[in-house]
Amino acid sequence: MLAFNEHTAQSIDNYIEALFVPGDPVLEANIDRADEAGLPPIQVTANQGKFLYLLVKIAGARRVLEVGTLGGYSTTWMARALPEGGRLITLEFSPKHAEVATANLAAAGLADVVEVRVGDAAVSLQAMVDAGEAPFDFIFLDADKSGYVKYLDLVMQLSRSGTVILADNIIRNGAVLEENPVEAYDIGAKRYNAVLAADERLESLALPMFKDKIDGIVISRVK
Numbered sequence: 001m002l003a004f005n006e007h008t009a010q011s012i013d014n015y016i017e018a019l020f021v022p023g024d025p026v027l028e029a030n031i032d033r034a035d036e037a038g039l040p041p042i043q044v045t046a047n048q049g050k051f052l053y054l055l056v057k058i059a060g061a062r063r064v065l066e067v068g069t070l071g072g073y074s075t076t077w078m079a080r081a082l083p084e085g086g087r088l089i090t091l092e093f094s095p096k097h098a099e100v101a102t103a104n105l106a107a108a109g110l111a112d113v114v115e116v117r118v119g120d121a122a123v124s125l126q127a128m129v130d131a132g133e134a135p136f137d138f139i140f141l142d143a144d145k146s147g148y149v150k151y152l153d154l155v156m157q158l159s160r161s162g163t164v165i166l167a168d169n170i171i172r173n174g175a176v177l178e179e180n181p182v183e184a185y186d187i188g189a190k191r192y193n194a195v196l197a198a199d200e201r202l203e204s205l206a207l208p209m210f211k212d213k214i215d216g217i218v219i220s221r222v223k
């Protein structure tokens with residue numbers, strides 16, 4: 001038996017990846033292009049990508065919404081899980097990140113499946129609500145953690161009974177255990193977890209996940 005520490009946590013993640021997540025040239029090129037363009041290396045892990053992919057399939061989702069695109073790594077995982085005719089809309093504040101993502105998605109053969117919308121996610125989401133956009137089946141929040149509560153309020157207006165809402169980075173290396181976290185993203189993640197737990201419209205559970213750091217994804221289902 002191994003002692004549970006940073007090293008063994010990473011070994012376990014690597015073991016799972018080696019077994020269940022074979023290397024993929026398109027996904028590797030996606031990360032390389034993001035690195036070369038100087039984007040921060042904050043994509044979901046390969047195992048988390050596979051997790052998102054499986055959940056999109058299990059949910060039978062045809063319409064997916066992502067908040068926070070970066071270079072389109074998580075986007076690629078989710079878009080690949082869609083059936084013929086499925087669509088994914090992803091929202092990104094940074095024009096530079098959106099440009100890298102657009103190139104990556106084209107290289108992945110997903111240009112016709114994914115639409116990247118540039119701008120502050122709160123503004124884009126409000127515009128979608130105002131336009132009477134049809135409800136999404138699956139929603140992934142992964143932009144600024146300080147905005148998660150605001151994004152939840154908006155994406156609830158783009159949901160139906162059974163919509164699955166996921167949010168990344170809600171453990172933040174344990175910072176959410178602190179009574180009064182200091183960093184804006186830690187405060188945002190902690191508040192989001194508390195808001196979800198109290199929201200009678202949802203059933204939720206946070207899942208700890210780890211690689212080089214301990215983080216996690218919280219999963220909610222609209223009643």
Ligand code: SAH
Pocket residue numbers: 042043044067068069070071072073074075091092093094097119120121122142143144147
């Ligand atoms: N989902 C990506 C990682 C996203 S990183 C993946 O796993 O591959 C977070 C992204 O959110 C960054 O690209 C950042 O520019 C974007 N972002 C930050 N604030 C935002 C906002 N207010 N609206 C939209 N996107 C935002």
Ligand code: DHB
Pocket residue numbers: 042043044068142143168169185
């Ligand atoms: C950070 C990590 C993320 O996965 C993300 O989506 C945004 C920010 C971070 O570590 O700052």
Ligand code: MG
Pocket residue numbers: 042043044142168169
């Ligand atoms: Mg993230």
